[in-house]
Amino acid sequence: MAASLAIEKHREGAEVHRGHAECREKLLEVLKELCLPPGLHPLEDIEEFGYNRATGFFWVVQKKNREHTFKRIKQQAWYASEMTAFVERRRVKKITGIKAKQLLLWLSVTDMYIDDPASGKITFKTATGFSVSFPVSAFELE
Numbered sequence: 001m002a003a004s005l006a007i008e009k010h011r012e013g014a015e016v017h018r019g020h021a022e023c024r025e026k027l028l029e030v031l032k033e034l035c036l037p038p039g040l041h042p043l044e045d046i047e048e049f050g051y052n053r054a055t056g057f058f059w060v061v062q063k064k065n066r067e068h069t070f071k072r073i074k075q076q077a078w079y080a081s082e083m084t085a086f087v088e089r090r091r092v093k094k095i096t097g098i099k100a101k102q103l104l105l106w107l108s109v110t111d112m113y114i115d116d117p118a119s120g121k122i123t124f125k126t127a128t129g130f131s132v133s134f135p136v137s138a139f140e141l142e
Contacts, residue, residue, distance in 0.1 A: 010057035016050040023049035027060065035090045037122065037139035040112065042068040042079065051087075059084045072138040076101040077109075090114040100124060102132075 017026045023046035030051055031038050041060060048061040059082060066079045080097035087093075091113040099106040107126040114122050114136065122139065125131040 010052050010055045011050060011059075012052075013054060014050045014052035014057065016048065018048050020046050023047070023060070026051070030058065030087070034087055035114070035117070036087075036092065036112075037136050039070075039139040039141045040092075041083075042066060043141075056086045056088050057084070058087055070134075070138055073134050075134070075138075078106060090117065100126070102126075102130065 015026075017023050024043050027041065027043070027046065027049050028038050031040065044066065045063040046060060047063060049059070051058040061082045062079065063081070065081050068077050068079065069075070070077065078099040078101070083095070083097035085092045085095040091111070093111045093113075095108075095110050095112070098109045100109050101107075107128060107130065109124055110127050111125040112122060113125075120136055121133040122136045123131055123133040
């Protein structure tokens with residue numbers, strides 16, 4: 001209960017967009033502004049996107065849970081109908097609602113970051129401490 005109250009506090013003062021076309025456009029703008037690749041989210045059936053610039057909190061609500069395969073790296077991801085995170089330049093942290101498949105297990109992704117833009121790599125970290133890096137180019141729009 002306390003966690004949900006803390007999240008609601010971050011929603012106060014946020015810019016909120018509704019409808020797939022508007023949400024897709026605004027989400028892409030924010031990813032570009034933060035120097036993050038535009039294909040991090042499958043961008044299908046988005047109903048709501050919110051972003052609180054003061055706290056860095058953002059959320060995405062889509063019609064249903066969705067599995068997505070990043071074809072360039074053959075990596076499967078699962079997106080809940082609602083995802084939340086805190087964002088800053090080249091970093092997404094405290095993520096909820098995203099999992100990645102490693103071997104036969106679905107692991108919750110907690111952080112994504114680009115430490116060195118010159119490397120061309122983005123790193124994904126799970127709740128178990130496991131991390132893996134991929135080329136940023138794998139997360140361009142398909």
